[in-house]
Amino acid sequence: MADFTQVPSCCGPHADTAVKGEPTIALIGAPNAGKSTLFNALTGANVKMGNWPGTSVEISRGVWAGSYNVIDFPGAYSLDPQSPDEELTRELLLERCPAERPDAVVVVVDAANLARGLYMVAQLAETPYRIVVALTKMDVARAEGIAVDAAALQNALGLPVVAVDPRKRDVRGLREVIDAQLSEPAVTLRPVATTDDFELADARFAWVDAAVEVAATDTGHQQTFTERLDRFALHPVLGPLMFLVAMWLVFEITTTVAKPLQDGLEAFFGGPVSDAALAVLPDIGWLRGLVVDGLINGVGMVLTFAPLMALMFLCLAVLEDSGYMARAAVVADRVMRAMGLPGKAFIPLIVGFGCNVPAISATRVMGDPRHRLMTALLVPFTSCSARLTVYVMLAATFFPDHAGTVVFAMYVISILLVVLTGLALRKALWSTMGTEPLVIDLPVYQLPGARLALSVMWARLRGFLETAGKIIVATVVVVWALQSTPVTSEAEFGEVAPQESVYGTVSDAIAPVFAPAGFDSWSLAGPLITGFVAKEAVISSWAQTYALEEPEEGDGNSPLSQAIREDFNQASGGHAVAAVWAYMLFLLAYTPCVATLAAQRREIGLKWTMFGVVLQMAMAWALAVGAFQVLKVFF
Numbered sequence: 001m002a003d004f005t006q007v008p009s010c011c012g013p014h015a016d017t018a019v020k021g022e023p024t025i026a027l028i029g030a031p032n033a034g035k036s037t038l039f040n041a042l043t044g045a046n047v048k049m050g051n052w053p054g055t056s057v058e059i060s061r062g063v064w065a066g067s068y069n070v071i072d073f074p075g076a077y078s079l080d081p082q083s084p085d086e087e088l089t090r091e092l093l094l095e096r097c098p099a100e101r102p103d104a105v106v107v108v109v110d111a112a113n114l115a116r117g118l119y120m121v122a123q124l125a126e127t128p129y130r131i132v133v134a135l136t137k138m139d140v141a142r143a144e145g146i147a148v149d150a151a152a153l154q155n156a157l158g159l160p161v162v163a164v165d166p167r168k169r170d171v172r173g174l175r176e177v178i179d180a181q182l183s184e185p186a187v188t189l190r191p192v193a194t195t196d197d198f199e200l201a202d203a204r205f206a207w208v209d210a211a212v213e214v215a216a217t218d219t220g221h222q223q224t225f226t227e228r229l230d231r232f233a234l235h236p237v238l239g240p241l242m243f244l245v246a247m248w249l250v251f252e253i254t255t256t257v258a259k260p261l262q263d264g265l266e267a268f269f270g271g272p273v274s275d276a277a278l279a280v281l282p283d284i285g286w287l288r289g290l291v292v293d294g295l296i297n298g299v300g301m302v303l304t305f306a307p308l309m310a311l312m313f314l315c316l317a318v319l320e321d322s323g324y325m326a327r328a329a330v331v332a333d334r335v336m337r338a339m340g341l342p343g344k345a346f347i348p349l350i351v352g353f354g355c356n357v358p359a360i361s362a363t364r365v366m367g368d369p370r371h372r373l374m375t376a377l378l379v380p381f382t383s384c385s386a387r388l389t390v391y392v393m394l395a396a397t398f399f400p401d402h403a404g405t406v407v408f409a410m411y412v413i414s415i416l417l418v419v420l421t422g423l424a425l426r427k428a429l430w431s432t433m434g435t436e437p438l439v440i441d442l443p444v445y446q447l448p449g450a451r452l453a454l455s456v457m458w459a460r461l462r463g464f465l466e467t468a469g470k471i472i473v474a475t476v477v478v479v480w481a482l483q484s485t486p487v488t489s490e491a492e493f494g495e496v497a498p499q500e501s502v503y504g505t506v507s508d509a510i511a512p513v514f515a516p517a518g519f520d521s522w523s524l525a526g527p528l529i530t531g532f533v534a535k536e537a538v539i540s541s542w543a544q545t546y547a548l549e550e551p552e553e554g555d556g557n558s559p560l561s562q563a564i565r566e567d568f569n570q571a572s573g574g575h576a577v578a579a580v581w582a583y584m585l586f587l588l589a590y591t592p593c594v595a596t597l598a599a600q601r602r603e604i605g606l607k608w609t610m611f612g613v614v615l616q617m618a619m620a621w622a623l624a625v626g627a628f629q630v631l632k633v634f635f
C-alpha cells in the first residue's frame with residue numbers, strides 16, 4: 001500500500017492521523033467540482049469549502065470509515081500543470097514511483113461540465129491506476145437541461161461511475177465500488193499509442209466526446225435564474241456596486257446584531273468572572289494582577305468579539321456558498337489587469353479579508369512567479385478579521401451611531417490601498433509583466449446549506465479562538481510581566497505604575513514617532529508593538545493597560561471605551577476623531593502579524609518578505625500622518 005502518512009510540507013490540515021498500511025484514495029478534479037465537499041462528507045473533516053474555485057490550494061488528508069486514507073488534492077483542470085499546486089498534483093500522481101502513489105483515484109466530475117471533467121480521466125486512463133468517476137451536481141445539470149446517464153457513461157468509459165451528492169452526505173455506492181476496484185490489479189485502460197502531443201490531445205478529446213455523446217442528453221435549455229441574475233452581477237457598473245452593497249450589509253449586520261452580545265460578555269468578564277477570581281485567589285498582589293488584570297481582562301476582552309466574528313464568518317460563508325464570490329472575481333478582472341495581475345489574483349486577495357496567512361498560500365493558483373510575488377506583497381494590505389476587532393472597538397467608541405459604516409469604510413480603503421499599491425509596484429518593478437486570461441468557473445447560484453455555512457463559520461471561529469487561547473494568552477502574560485517590571489530599583493515587581501514599567505518605558509520611547517499622526521501616547525503606541533505579533537493583541541494590551549490604571553465609569557460607556565477616548569483626545573490635542581482615523585489607517589497598512597511574515601517567507605523568500613515589511617511600515621506611517629494632518633482641520 002502507498003504510504004501517505006508523511007505528507008509534503010506544503011500540505012494542509014487533516015481530519016485524523018493516517019492509518020498506516022491501509023489503502024490510500026486520492027480525490028482529484030477541476031476547481032469547484034465538489035471535491036472538498038466530498039472529502040468532508042467522507043472523512044467528517046472541516047476542510048475549507050466554497051462554491052467558488054480556488055478553495056483548495058493545499059493537500060488535505062483524512063480517514064474514511066477507519067480503513068481508507070483519503071487525500072484531497074488541489075483543484076486542477078488537467079495533469080498538464082499551469083501553477084505550483086497543479087505541479088504538485090502531477091508529481092504525486094505521475095512522477096513518483098508506483099509504491100508511493102495512491103492505491104486508487106476518485107476523479108470528481110461536475111455533471112454540468114461533463115466533457116471538461118472527463119479530460120483528466122482520459123489522462124489518468126493512460127497510466128496503471130484504479131479509477132472511479134464520482135459524478136456531482138446532477139441536479140444542477142438537470143436544471144441546465146442536461147440529463148446524464150451514469151450507467152451509460154460507465155459503459156462508454158469502461159470505468160465505474162457513481163453519482164453522489166456530498167452536500168447532502170449522499171455517497172452511497174462509492175465504498176462498494178472502491179472495494180471492488182481495490183480487489184483487482186491496476187491496469188492501463190488506454191495505452192498511449194503516440195508520442196506527439198497534438199495527436200495525443202486529439203485522441204483524448206475524441207474519447208471524451210464519444211462518452212459524452214452516449215451519456216449526456218440535451219433536454220432543452222431555458223434561461224435560468226443564474227443567467228438572469230448574472231446580467232446584473234457581471235455588469236461592468238452594476239457588478240461593483242452590488243459587491244460594495246453586499247460588503248456594507250455584512251458589516252452593518254455584524255456590528256448591529258453583535259453589539260449587545262459583545263457588551264454582555266464584556267460585563268460578564270469584568271464583573272462576575274473577575275469577582276469570582278478575586279474571591280478564590282490568595283491576597284498576593286502579583287498573582288491577582290496576572291490573573292485578573294492580565295488573563296481575564298486581556299484575553300476576556302478579545303473573547304468578547306467572538307459573537308461578532310462568528311456572525312461575520314457566517315455572512316461570508318453564505319456569500320461564498322451562494323456562488324456569488326466567483327462573480328466578484330470576474331468583476332474585479334479589469335482592475336486586476338490594470339495592475340498587471342490575472343483576474344484569479346482576486347481569489348487570494350478575497351481570502352486575505354478573512355486571514356492573510358491562507359491568502360499567501362492561495363497565491364499558488366497563479367502560474368507566473370511574478371504574479372504570485374506581487375500578489376503576496378499585496379495580500380497584507382487586505383484587512384484581515386483580526387484587524388476588524390480593533391476597528392469595531394474604535395468605531396463603537398467614537399462613532400457609535402455609524403459603527404458599521406466606519407468599518408465598511410476601512411475595508412473600502414483597504415481595497416483602494418491594494419489597487420494603488422499594485423499600480424505603483426507594477427510601474428516601478430514589473431512594467432513589462434504581462435497578464436493571463438481569466439479562466440474561472442461560474443457556479444450556479446444556490447441556497448446556502450445551513451450545515452455547510454455553520455461548519456465553515458465554526459472552522460474559522462475556531463481559528464480565532466485558538467489564537468486567543470495560544471498567542472494572545474502568551475502575549476498577555478508577556479505584557480503583564482513587562483508592565484509589572486520596574487526600570488529602577490526604587491519600585492518592586494508588581495507594584496510599579498505601568499508608565500514607569502519596562503513596557504511603559506519602551507512604549508514611551510517609540511511614541512514620539514507617532515506625534516505627527518496624533519497618537520504619541522505610550523498607551524497608544526505600546527499596543528502597536530504587541531499588534532505586530534497578532535492584531536488581536538492590540539485589544540488585550542489596551543485592556544491590561546487601562547485595567548492597571550483603573551479608569552472611572554463614564555456616562556453609560558464601558559471603562560475601556562472611556563479610557564481610550566480620553567487617551568486619544570489628550571494625545572491629539574483635542575483632535576481625537578482625526579487621530580483615531582490615523583490610528584486605524586496605521587493598523588490597516590502595517591505588518592499584519594508574524595504568522596503572515598512566516599507565510600510570505602515560505603512563498604516568496606526572505607528578501608521580498610523584508611521588502612514587504614519596509615513597504616508596509618513606510619506606507620502605514622505616511623497614511624497615518626497624512627490623514628491626521630488633513631482631518632484635524634475639520635475635526
